[in-house]
Amino acid sequence: MRSPGFLGYWRPLYCDQVLVGEQEWKPELLAEYELNPAIIYVLDSSFRIAWCNLAWDRFALENGGDGVLREQQIGRSAIDATPARLRAFYMAVYNRVLHYGEEADCVYECSSAETFRRFHMHIKRKDTPRGAFLVVMNSLILHEPHTGPDAPYDTHGLRDEHGLITMCAHCRRTQLPETTDTWVWAPELVRRMPLEVSHGICSVCFDIYYGR
Ligand SMILES: [Zn+2]
Numbered sequence: 001m002r003s004p005g006f007l008g009y010w011r012p013l014y015c016d017q018v019l020v021g022e023q024e025w026k027p028e029l030l031a032e033y034e035l036n037p038a039i040i041y042v043l044d045s046s047f048r049i050a051w052c053n054l055a056w057d058r059f060a061l062e063n064g065g066d067g068v069l070r071e072q073q074i075g076r077s078a079i080d081a082t083p084a085r086l087r088a089f090y091m092a093v094y095n096r097v098l099h100y101g102e103e104a105d106c107v108y109e110c111s112s113a114e115t116f117r118r119f120h121m122h123i124k125r126k127d128t129p130r131g132a133f134l135v136v137m138n139s140l141i142l143h144e145p146h147t148g149p150d151a152p153y154d155t156h157g158l159r160d161e162h163g164l165i166t167m168c169a170h171c172r173r174t175q176l177p178e179t180t181d182t183w184v185w186a187p188e189l190v191r192r193m194p195l196e197v198s199h200g201i202c203s204v205c206f207d208i209y210y211g212r
Contacts, residue, residue, distance in 0.1 A: 025126075025128065030051075033053050033135070034053050034054050035053075035054065036053060036055065036137070037055055037139075038053075038055060038137045038138055038139040038140075039052075039053065039055045039056050039059055039119075039137075039138040040052070040053040040055065040056075040135065040136065040137045040138070041053070041056060041073075041078075041135075041136050042126070042133050042134065042135055042136070043078050043094065043133060043134040043136060044131075044133055045098060045131055045132055045133070046077070047077060047078045047079050047091075047094050047134070048075055048076060048077050048078065049073045049074055049075065049076050049077075049078055050074065050133060051070075051074070052070035052073055052074075053070075056069075056070045056073075057069050057070050063112060078090070078094075078136075079091060083169035083170070083199055084169070084199065085169040085170075085199055085200070085201050086169055086170060086201075086209065089209045089210065093106070093123060094123070094134060097123050097124065097125050097134055098125060098132055098134060101125050103122065103123065103124045103125075104121075104122070104123040104124075105120065105121065105122050105123075106120075106121050106208065106209075107119070107120050107121070107141070107208065108121060108170065108171075108208070109170065109171040109172075109205075111146070111171070111172065111185075111190070112190070113187035113188070113190045113191040114145070114146070114187065115143060115144065115145060115146070116142065116143070116144050116145070116146050116147075117140060117142065117143050118140075118141050118142035118143075119138045119139060119140055119141060120138070120139045120141045121136060121137070121138050122136075122137045122139075123135070123136050123137075146185055146187070155186050155188045155189060157176075157177070158174050158176070158177065158184075158186060158189070159177065159196070160177040160178075161177070163196055164196050164197075164198055165189065165194060165196055165197045165198070166197070166198050166199070166200050167189065167193070167197050167198075167199055167200070168183055168199070168200060168201055168202040168205055169199040169200065169201055169205075170201060170202070170205035170208075170209065171183075171202060171204070171205055172189075172190050173185055173186075173202055174186045174189055175200060175202070181202070181203050183202040183203075183204075
């Protein structure tokens with residue numbers, strides 16, 4: 001059964017060039033997406049957000065992100081919303097799926113200050129009379145308190161001699177100053193990101209994203 005909220009979302013949305021509606025998408029498919037526990041969003045061929053499912057809003061609200069509810073995302077560039085260091089990776093993946101119809105999978109972290117979270121992302125192309133779209137499905141595959149090597153690290157001593165903090169753009173671990181590749185989990189910095197942060201990529205994320 002469809003809720004009124006659901007109907008409101010799969011009808012054509014309010015961005016001129018972006019349209020995900022009943023004429024292009026079978027209602028039963030969008031109903032399945034809408035109620036799927038995975039966070040699902042649809043990108044147009046310019047990689048702008050054309051649609052998000054209910055799980056998007058649920059995740060945003062659970063993480064204090066009432067400023068990023070799905071209504072506010074329609075028409076936004078998914079690339080612009082991606083940390084600069086990761087844009088080339090996502091552009092390459094999106095283009096492969098869009099132009100060659102390959103399906104793509106990757107695993108990434110999106111932890112809160114309190115909880116370690118790992119997601120699986122599956123991207124596939126959906127052809128419609130209005131052209132090709134990408135369907136991006138994000139499933140939570142691991143959810144647990146930060147423990148072991150990820151035990152919370154005090155923020156003391158994480159600034160370098162210039163007062164800067166280097167944080168991984170992907171997993172949000174912080175690099176220990178004076179080291180080349182030691183990254184620690186400092187929840188205080190995740191909870192409230194200081195202004196003096198520069199973004200890098202830790203070796204684990206580099207392997208995932210750029211496959212050495
Ligand atoms: Zn990382």
